[in-house]
Each structure stands twice: as structure tokens, then as C-alpha cells.
Amino acid sequence: MKYTISHKTAYEYFESVGVCHNIARLLPRDTATQVCISSSVKIFPEPDVLNQYVDFFGNKVIYFSIDKDHDELEVHVTSTIEKIAASILSALPVSSSTYIELEKDLNLANPESAEIRQYIFQTPMTVWNTAIHDYALQSFSKDRSLYEAARELTSRIYHDFEFKSGVTSIATPLTVVMKERKGVCQDFAHMAIACLRSVGLPVRYISGYIETISPKGKEKLVGADASHAWFSLYIPEMGWVDFDPTNNLIPGDQHITIGWGRDYADIAPLKGIILSSGSHELKVAVDVKRES
């Protein structure tokens, strides 16, 4: 399955900006289920500096800066992705391993366990309280299959929380989301991550895209107007397994990964610093097109 993704971010500044420095994590990385065939970035105005490198988590990063006065900024990334064997992978037998097996994996003093363990720690965006921890405990126990429990949690979040844009921002704490039971995909991913970490599980935040125009007869998926987010849990024998609480499903062919981190802050699609005293308007347009 091949996709072409167009991701356009446009800022309009109400007062001219003298300098800007930006970090974009918009280039999809290769994963077990996808190959990034090509990616191109168009930035307007033409940046004075553009550096490309790979970050701590292995994600592709673009840094660019513009030194001249400008009133608008547009970042347009076009990528072509080949999804490989995603559906085959997702059809693989489900592991019944529990926390006890996981603990054994984690306690091995090897590079792999270190890689996994780093995703257990609380981060500023995944702070939990008793309510969140209790919410997790409804699905998790030491001897229950991790896969089963995570699948259940995914479904519970889908049913218990209302998808509503505009009520939360990236600064909204999870405790508020838990109380209000409303949010967007980033909130749901963070909520699931906080739940899983509160019971000691290693879990990644995944940033990516989702194909929203589904084959006829199937329901349209949520997440069209911007980038999408979900989570990935490490399960012994299976490795990292993705779950999408926004759509209540196990990501397959229709999910395209940009990259991952411990939370949104590690893999924010675009962030930057501008020297300006004025405000701005932001427009984001994402288009995921199936090529074959």
C-alpha cells in the first residue's frame, strides 16, 4: 500500500517577524511496517539555514531559520510511504504475556532493556493522579495479558471520552482531561500513556497520520485536519504494539508513523521561536492520499 501525504503548516503574522528558528519533526521514519520512499520539504520564505539530523529517539529532524523580516511562514512536507505487511503483522498471533514476563525482559541488563525502560518514566505531559491510576487498574492486573488489557483500555477511552476539538490545548493537564472526559487524539494518547505508565508499563507516544477516506461501507476515521497521535506498548514476544484510542482500533495499513517519543514534546510536528511582539494565525492542512 502506497500513500502520498501532504502536510502544510502556514503561519500568518500580524506583525512582521525579524527572525525565526524552527524545529520540524515532519519527515516519516522507517518502521517495521513502513518505508519512507521520499520526502520533500518546501519552506517559504526560503530559509537561511536548514539542518537535518536524527534525534535521540531516531526521529528525523529538520531545523531551519529565517533571518529576514517576514509576515508569513509556510512549511509544506510531501512524503511518499510504502506500508509493508502491516495487515499481515497485525494478524500475527497475539501474545498472552503478562507483567511478569515483561519484568523479566526489563531486568535483563542489556541494551534492549534500557531502550524499553526509558518509556516507563513519568514525563511532564503524562503526569497521573489517583483517578487516572484507578482508571488504569480497572483493566490491568499483574497476571492479565498485556495485549488484552491494553486493547480494553483503548476501547474504554474511546467510549468514555468524547472527541471534541477546541476544548483542550497541548497545555491542558491530563487531570483536567480525565475530569472533563473530552479532548483530541493527543489527549487520548497521553491519557492512555499515563494510565499504562502508572502501572509500570513502557509506552511510546506516536505521531503520524491516518487515512480518513475509507473504503466504501466503512466508517470514516477521525484525524483528518491535522497530524494524528496514538500510543505503542511494549509486549514481550510481540515487541512494540500500536493502539489507537481515538478510533478504537489496532493501527494497520491506514496509520502512517512520523516518529515517536515519550510524549508530544519529544515529537511535536513543528515548534519554534520567533522574535516578534505580535500575534499570529495558524493553519494546518493534512492530506493523505492512497496511491495504490
Added chain:
Amino acid sequence: MAVPCSLLTAHCSLLTAYCSLLTAYYFLLFLVFLRPGVTVGRNMLQLPSIFTHPPFQEYLKNQHALNVLLGDDGRLDANWDTFFQTYTNLGDEEIIARNNDIFRLLKENGVTYNIYGDPSGLNRPWKLDIIPFMINRTSWLHVEAGLKQRAELLNLILKDIYGDRKLIRNGLLPIELVYNHAGFLRSCSGIQLPGERQLILYSADIARAPSGQMWVVNDRTQAPSGSGYALENRTTMTRVIPELFEGIKVRHLSPYFTSLRNGLIAIAPHQNPDPRIVILTPGSNNETYFEHSFLSSHLGFTLVQGNDLVVKNNFVWLKTLGGLEKVDVIIRRVDDVYCDPVELKQDSQLGVPGLLQAIRKGNVTMANPLGSGILENPGLMPFLQSISRYFLNEDLILPTIASWWCGQPAEMNYVIEHLDALVIKKIHRSSTGSSSIDGASLTAEKRTALIERIKSNPALYVGQEKVEISYTPSLIGDNIEPRKVLFRSFLVANEDEYVAMAGGLCRTSSEPGNFLISNQLGGFSKDAWIITPEPDKLNMVSREVSEVKESNYGNMLPSHAAENLFWVGRYTERILGNARFLRTVMQFLAEGNKLKNYNNVQTERSLLVAFTHYSYCYPGFAGEDADELFADPWKELKDMLFNDNRSGGLKNNFVYFQRAIHEVRDHWSTDTWRVIRSIDEKFNEEISLFHHGHLRMLQTLDDIITSMVAFIGLNRESISREQGWIMLDMGRKIEQSLLLISMLKATMTETINPQVEYNLQQSVLMSNENLVNFRYKYRSPIQVSLVLDLMLFDPNNPRSLTYQVKRLKGHLKDLPKNHLRIKETEYERLIEKADELISSVDKAELCLTDPETRNFVALEDFLNDMGALLSGIPPVVSKAFFKHEQPARSIVGG
């Protein structure tokens, strides 16, 4: 400003907590720690007769304190013997006098320490105890070797954590201890400085136990502070009381600073042999700002703030008056997460956007590198020994304090079970102060809460054994008393090895029973004497002042410094102008037995309103309830003079003046500092008085005026005529012009009656110190045409508007502008037009009144036009040269 660096504050937190304990089991302890074979007691020791002097009595009562003065043979240590011989020979009176000299010298040199959260805490004078802390040769050799080893070890750990992470992969360091630590910056992973070493600067706080054992209490690896204070302490000691060094071979500090400079040059990118090195400071509110500026001038490195620097084309540049200058090495005094808002703390205004990119590209290096805060981690302590075996194949020379990291179940249980005997620390310091807790000091409730916190996040907690700290003699008032002391050492990486300063900074507790050693809480500092008998290191006091490399400040004034100098100039004239006008007004009001006739009352009112407009002390006498104030104007005038919160008030202006002065503190001579302090003291003295008679207030104004004139005179004499001077003088000329315009507008554009107008014109002349000039020049009664001729057009009168405009034009012409675009030199057009206007205006017409309103409309128009042109200059200059007008803001995109 939210200043992050808590450099000197937090390091004693371990000690703070359990001081209360000391008194309780002190008696037992001292028995334990006595050296075998020594019977302590005054009678048994052959103490020199000096100890019978009264100042020592208090100290000798404490036998434990006495113990530290003894050598291995149980007798008074030879160096202390020599020291106290000299000390007693000088005599008590002399010592007290010299002690006062020390205090005065430090004050005059502007050695200060800022206290956060205390409005009067800015620029608190530094305190230095005349009695040093001594470390003998044997002890020092051990400590030095131990510190060097520890620095090497921490360097290897740092390199590993941001490199291969072998320690984690091989199980020598738990991942939770590193990855959970706020100082672990993932974006710094993979960045390596050129050269062998990543940890360039290292500081350790060392406590000496009564047994003589030296303990490293804290590691400082981010932006260690104190070396400048240590040098200042030594310089002060050698200057004020050189006699004390006689017969004692004290090592010098200067080799450390030479090594520091070499070490920093060595890490310059692209092997640049002559790198430009800057010191990055959070600003003048930072607690150790004095030191930043001191080191800057001592080492010849430019002192900069984040917004002085800019990242362009992956290089770091210093914004100077003459354009951008490339920066090679940055010594940072800003905590690492604040250094780059693009990749680290997004809302930081103290950093440089894009800095990490330039670092990653290897175009600039930073000491210490970003991310080195990971080593300020008490959780590392239990692992150091095995890491030392792993990396160096050596045992630790300086043992670490027994510590238990709660991330391991057995250790956590131990800590919880032995809470009373331990100090509990978090693995990283919180930004909100001390995070150490004495287990024994807790109430049952708090104890349970702490145990809960540990259990819910064990990897964040460490339990540490309490260490006992020995006393040292300190001069407190007239007596010598025992005080506990903490010694901070400084090391710098050189090509072959770490070099330790043969000395350091000592801080003592403010009270004998209190072990809160912190500069934030008072207490003294001490010079640290490393005693060495090497023949080539003779005690040569004069050599201690090491050579100062010529600073390249002159040709590259940072724009931030330029801006502050400009504002010092403006505030100088603002204070002076306001003080003189206020004095004139007060004098008129105070003239005794004055007839309350119409003219006098009207003049009074006009003056009070004019002063309100002039000073911008609104509403003042221009507000709605002015009539009430006219009845008793003194209360309001007093408020305008002394209320430091009153915008436009004299004290308020002085506060801003001082702030600007401190931002560029290395520009002022010692004499200048004395003048600045005298004004400050004058204000404080007057404000503290309950009663303010009219004469007293006038006297205060006289004093302020005299001091401000002295300030200007000293600058004229001591500041070299380079860019800094241009900025300062330009600020003055702009302010003088604008003030004069505003005064003339407020006093001379209205027709009232001849007598009142005469009074007002006389006030203008008086307020501008021009009454004598006038009489001398015109020998004629005061009248509009002549006043305007003198104040506006006389090219030889240094207070005339023409004079200011000409000078301003000259200064603006001298500004470097090769790097500017055409529209950025708009100030040239403005000053040219102002010059044309004042040269071509019809003087006679200015003295005519409008037939309808009877006011001096032509004069008013002219003053408005001049005002508009001249007040247009500062914003243009600011945009072209200061470039701070736009704040850094973060943006996000979905």
C-alpha cells in the same frame, strides 16, 4: 526576571537540615573524634601566651574547636602558631581596624551578592573574615589528588551518558538514575566538545570532619560559581593585611586562572588559537552577578546576556555597536535548560535561540557543555566507586558519603527504616530551593508523607549519611569564635590533566549553633590558605594580582551594554534636571515671610504644575484634586522626592539609574562607585527619617545634585572616548534636550502677567544653573527674548538646546554604521532636520504672542517640532543598535 541559577545557595542544603541535631549529641561526638594520645585542655597544652588574650577565650572554651588548631603532635600547629603570633602582635585594635578596612574595601570595590526574594537584597556587601581557613600540605595533596580523580571520573561519566551509554548498557548505572534526572538533556546526546574532556569546569564542596577526613558534600558541574569571589578575597587580604601572610607559605591562586584561560582557549572550535570568549550571564539580578562581571574584566572575556547573542548561519554572534562579531567559546552562568528556547525550555528569555544547532555543528563550544547538570546528582554517589574501578581501575581517593539510592528495593527499605539517621535528597535540585530533608526533624505526619513520596517514585530519592563538620576560628565582632566551614574548590580541564585552584572559597555559618552555610543567609566567607613549603612558591603578596589581558571591549561594545550606558546617561540627566527644578520650586515655596499675594500664589501654582509635567509625576499638581494639594504642596513634593514606587519621582528614577549602572558595572571607577553609593545612602537616610523639614529636603536635593555632578565629572575623566562614551553622552544630550524643551513648554508658552512670567523665567534660569551666566552675559533684566537666546541659541552655553543638538549630531555621526541598512540610519535625517530648524528659526517671532490667545504660539510650535524630531531619535537608535525590541516567543504547529 525569573533567574534560574541558584549557584551558591543550594549547595549547603545537606548541612542545613540537621544542624539542630548537632547540639543534642555534640558532647558524645567530641569524645569520639578526639585524636588518640592528645589530652586536650588548655593547661596540658603548651599554648602560646597569646591564647590568654581575651578574644580567644570564647574559642578555647570549645575543646573540639581547639582541636583543629593542633598539629599531629598535639601541639599548636606551626602555621597557626605563626599566624596568631602575627595576629596578636598587630594587637586587637589594629585587627578590628583592619577588619573594618576589609569591609570598606570590599564595599568600595562593589563586591556584592544578591539575595532573591528580598527587595533590599540586591547588591548586598560581601563579608570576609580576616582569619583564613588553612589546609596543610599533606591534607591538600590528598584532597587535590582526590579532586582530580573525581573530576576525571565525572568527565568520563558525562562523556558516556551523552555518548555510548556503556555504563547503562553494562549495568553500572541504573537507567532510572540518569533518564529520570531533570539534568539529562536528550537533545544534547551525541554532542562532544573538541578535545579529551567534556567536563571543563568542576567544583566540589568539601567538608572537613573533626577526624580530619575530607568529604565531598556536593558536586557542581553546570556553572560552578565562586572562583571570582575566592580571588577577590585573596586580593583583599593581601592588600589590607599583608602581615598575616608573613612566615606562612600560602599558595597562589593565579596559576588556576592562567589554566582557566588556557583550558578555554583549548576547546575553541576549529582550533582557533585566538578565540573570542564570552561569559553568558542571566543578568544583574543574578545572585553572583558581581562575579560574572569580575571574571569578565579579570580574564578579558566579554560579559554578555542571552539577547546580546544571536545564532545565524549556524554560528553564534555577538551583537555589538559595530555589527555582529563571531563568538567561539561561551562560559555559561545560565542553567542549561535556559540556554536555548528552541530545543530546551521554551519560555526562557535568558538563552539564545538556535544555540544548540551551532553547538551541534561544532561552531561554538560551551563550558560547561549543556547537559552537564546530570552530574549534579547525589544518586550517583553509591555507584562512583565501581565506576571508578571500571573506567580508571582505581579506588576513589576521596570516599563518598554513604548514600542509598531508593531506586533499588533493598536500598529504599534501608532508607525508610533508617530515616532518622539520614538526610533525604532528591536526585536533582528543585528550582524552588532546597530539596534536602533531615529525616529526624520530621513530624510523624510529614514523615509518613515523605515515605509515601519515596515509595511512589523511589528513583527520585537518595538517603545520605549525616557527616559531622569540624570548627574553625572566626573573628566575630571582637572575639574569636568557633564556626563551621565549608570549602569550595575549583578545577579546570587542561590538556593533560585537571588543574585545581590552590585555594578556594570558604563559607561559614552565621551562628555557631546554626549550620546553615549559605551566602543567602548571611554568614561570612573566608580566604582558603593552602600551605606548601615548596621553595619556589614563596609568599609574594604582590604577585597575587595576576596580569589582566587587554579586553577588546573598546571596539566591540555589546549592544546590551551600549543600551544600558545610553540609559545611564539619560537617567543621570533626568535625576539632575528633576532635582534642580524641584529645588527651585521648593526654594520658591519656602521663601520665608513671603507675601501670599496673587503673583506669588500664581507663580507657585504654575511652578508646581510645570514640575508635574516636567517630571511626569502624574497626576501630581496637574490632576483633578490639585486644589487640595496647592493648599499644602509639601506632602506631595515629598512624595515626588522620596517615594520609590512613584513613577517619575526622583527616587524612582534613581532606582532605574542604579539598575542600569549595575548592568554595566565594569565601566565605573572606584571613585564613581563611592559617589553612587553616597546618593543611595543619602536617600536611605532621609527616607528613614520621620520628619522632613523644608530645609532638610532642600539639603537632600543639594547633596544629590552635587553627587550627580560629581558622577558626570568622574565619567568625563575616567571613561575613554570610545563607543561606550558616545552612548553615555548621547543619552545625556538627548535627555537634556527633551527636558529643556519640556521645561520651556511648561513655563514660558503661556501669558499670565509680567511678574509671574518674570518669576517663571527666573526659575528656568535657576533650574538650569544659568542665572549667573545670564547676568554676566546680558547685564539686563530677565526677559523672554534673552532667556530664549541663552537657553535655545547660545552655542557656547553648555546647557542650551543648540549646544545639545550639535553634540548629539557629532555623536550620531561617530556611530558605526557600515552594517546598517539605509532606513536604519533614519536618526541622521532627524538630527539634521532638528539642526536646520534650530539654526533657521526666526528668533524674533518666537517672542511674539498670538493676538487671540495671547500665548506664545510660535514658541510652542517650535518646541513641539524640536521635541518631535529629537524624541524620534532614541527609537531609531535603539532599533539600529540595541535590537532588543522584539521579545522571543514560542510557536507551535499541529
